[in-house]
Amino acid sequence: MFRSNLRVAGIGVLGILIALVIAACAPVAQQPSSPVAQQPNAPAATVASPTSAPSAQPVSLRMAILTDERILQPYAYVTGYPGWNMLGLVYDSLFVLDANNTPKPWLATGDQVSADGLTHTITLRDGVKWQDGQPFTSADVKFAFEYYQKNTHSRWTPPVKNITSIETPDDKTVVITLPAPDPSFERRLLADVPIIPQHVWKDVTEPKTFENNIGTGPFKLAEHKLDEFYRFEANPDYFMGKPAVDEILMPIIKDPTTVFSSLKTGEIQATTVPLSPELVKDFEGNSDLKVERGPGFATTMLQFNDERAPWDNAEVRQAVALAIDTQKLVDTVLLGYGTPGNPGWLHPAHTFHDPSIKAVYDPAKAKEILDGLGYKDTDNDGVREADGKPMAGELLVQSNNPQRIRSAELIAAALKEIGLNIKVTSLDTDSVDAKTWPEFDVSKGRDFDLAMWGWSAPVMVNPLRMTELVVSDPTKGSINIGGYKNPEVDTLAAELTTTVDPVKQKELIQKLEAIIARDLPFVMLYYQDGIYAFRPATYGQWMYQQGQGIMNKLSFLPNAKP
Numbered sequence: 001m002f003r004s005n006l007r008v009a010g011i012g013v014l015g016i017l018i019a020l021v022i023a024a025c026a027p028v029a030q031q032p033s034s035p036v037a038q039q040p041n042a043p044a045a046t047v048a049s050p051t052s053a054p055s056a057q058p059v060s061l062r063m064a065i066l067t068d069e070r071i072l073q074p075y076a077y078v079t080g081y082p083g084w085n086m087l088g089l090v091y092d093s094l095f096v097l098d099a100n101n102t103p104k105p106w107l108a109t110g111d112q113v114s115a116d117g118l119t120h121t122i123t124l125r126d127g128v129k130w131q132d133g134q135p136f137t138s139a140d141v142k143f144a145f146e147y148y149q150k151n152t153h154s155r156w157t158p159p160v161k162n163i164t165s166i167e168t169p170d171d172k173t174v175v176i177t178l179p180a181p182d183p184s185f186e187r188r189l190l191a192d193v194p195i196i197p198q199h200v201w202k203d204v205t206e207p208k209t210f211e212n213n214i215g216t217g218p219f220k221l222a223e224h225k226l227d228e229f230y231r232f233e234a235n236p237d238y239f240m241g242k243p244a245v246d247e248i249l250m251p252i253i254k255d256p257t258t259v260f261s262s263l264k265t266g267e268i269q270a271t272t273v274p275l276s277p278e279l280v281k282d283f284e285g286n287s288d289l290k291v292e293r294g295p296g297f298a299t300t301m302l303q304f305n306d307e308r309a310p311w312d313n314a315e316v317r318q319a320v321a322l323a324i325d326t327q328k329l330v331d332t333v334l335l336g337y338g339t340p341g342n343p344g345w346l347h348p349a350h351t352f353h354d355p356s357i358k359a360v361y362d363p364a365k366a367k368e369i370l371d372g373l374g375y376k377d378t379d380n381d382g383v384r385e386a387d388g389k390p391m392a393g394e395l396l397v398q399s400n401n402p403q404r405i406r407s408a409e410l411i412a413a414a415l416k417e418i419g420l421n422i423k424v425t426s427l428d429t430d431s432v433d434a435k436t437w438p439e440f441d442v443s444k445g446r447d448f449d450l451a452m453w454g455w456s457a458p459v460m461v462n463p464l465r466m467t468e469l470v471v472s473d474p475t476k477g478s479i480n481i482g483g484y485k486n487p488e489v490d491t492l493a494a495e496l497t498t499t500v501d502p503v504k505q506k507e508l509i510q511k512l513e514a515i516i517a518r519d520l521p522f523v524m525l526y527y528q529d530g531i532y533a534f535r536p537a538t539y540g541q542w543m544y545q546q547g548q549g550i551m552n553k554l555s556f557l558p559n560a561k562p
Contacts, residue, residue, distance in 0.1 A: 104562035117181030297547030341524030344513030393449035484521035
């Protein structure tokens with residue numbers, strides 16, 4: 001989930017953290033660098049130009065995050081960005097997504113698929129060790145996948161639950177048999193599911209509270225102080241070579257204004273926080289800073305509780321969508337640094353998107369729909385009545401996200417114009433989560449009318465994951481937080497999840513896109529551009545991953561060739 005947890009914090013914590021770095025860390029290597037900032041019409045996936053020859057000094061990087069991501073192990077990290085990205089520094093998967101989000105071998109060297117698509121024979125890389133020195137073997141892969149099958153996790157369990165069998169004929173071979181061909185196997189399972197060590201996890205019965213951070217990844221989690229910072233140290237024995245950064249200190253600075261001012265003054269050298277639109281020109285004009293920019297696949301949307309009246313009525317949802325000017329949101333809230341939402345979910349730049357599906361702004365049509373439903377303002381107070389009750393609702397928004405707050409205010413004003421009374425309620429992120437997605441489990445229900453919401457870029461990267469947004473079965477629609485139900489969608493999704501032909505996949509996805517655009521279980525508002533600033537004198541070898549940004553393990557492994 002895209003979380004953008006912008007909470008208020010004092011500068012005192014930052015001062016303490018900087019003091020910690022000065023006292024405990026090696027000096028920062030001042031490396032001359034001249035990476036080229038990505039321009040608006042440049043390709044989506046770019047790599048900043050490399051720095052000059054490496055300095056003999058260790059490189060210590062201070063990279064701010066906005067909130068504590070809890071225990072960085074697969075069952076305890078906070079779902080989504082940047083927790084998932086930080087998790088990837090410590091843990092590896094069998095494949096990895098490259099700059100263009102193409103799955104490439106990583107812990108594995110290849111995946112040989114049988115002619116019928118049911119058997120995958122995966123060969124593991126030689127010489128890989130866990131961070132405690134134990135050898136990594138096929139037994140760990142078998143154990144990890146079976147552990148995720150038995151111990152439910154909203155992200156890892158769905159891709160492994162349909163595995164029929166896992167065999168390990170030797171230490172370097174894993175043979176996985178499926179009940180049906182899986183078109184998402186490499187992207188969703190091999191390139192996403194983190195492998196955990198059998199010798200550490202075999203007796204763990206409460207995975208959500210287990211405090212352990214041993215992976216095979218490029219960095220070791222050396223220290224974590226709750227709500228203060230994370231400190232990572234480079235893994236010198238990493239199978240892809242020692243990372244180009246020796247240490248990453250991630251101070252938790254809960255006020256985005258403080259984050260950006262600290263970046264500008266040099267107290268931090270990078271951030272996981274996308275640059276606020278109003279700061280882009282200022283930062284681009286600063287010779288000490290570089291800005292990387294590209295289309296973002298993270299989504300911002302108006303989520304309905306599709307089980308609660310009147311939002312359970314598709315025609316009401318259609319009226320709401322018609323009343324919202326998404327281009328105005330992009331122009332006003334994002335200052336043009338984004339793309340208006342496609343009502344069918346997919347980013348308009350996505351190769352599977354049907355360009356005939358477009359958002360329509362028509363408040364008059366919205367009023368006409370509500371009139372046709374018999375929802376009228378009988379007492380002339382400006383609010384329509386439905387079944388004798390005012391058409392009112394509460395719109396939840398994360399208090400740490402000023403852009404979403406502003407968007408929510410504009411949406412409430414637009415809906416007032418068609419006779420709906422929407423109250424914007426700003427709550428901390430955990431409180432919004434508790435009402436919309438309790439315990440990150442859609443089977444736990446929901447308690448809200450409307451919510452500002454969004455999903456992180458990996459959900460968009462794999463278009464087949466659209467099914468998880470709308471399938472009614474909670475074990476398959478694991479991020480269907482609105483409780484949307486449509487038998488036609490369930491049937492279409494079932495076919496899609498076993499279709500391996502890309503042409504047929506695109507056809508099915510566009511059918512699903514059309515249904516989503518018609519039924520509108522949520523209103524897609526916009527996709528904000530990914531805009532990230534950093535100080536290249538400290539480190540400049542960032543890799544911009546298409547739709548996702550610079551925060552990924554490959555950014556710290558410039559010599560790796562996946």
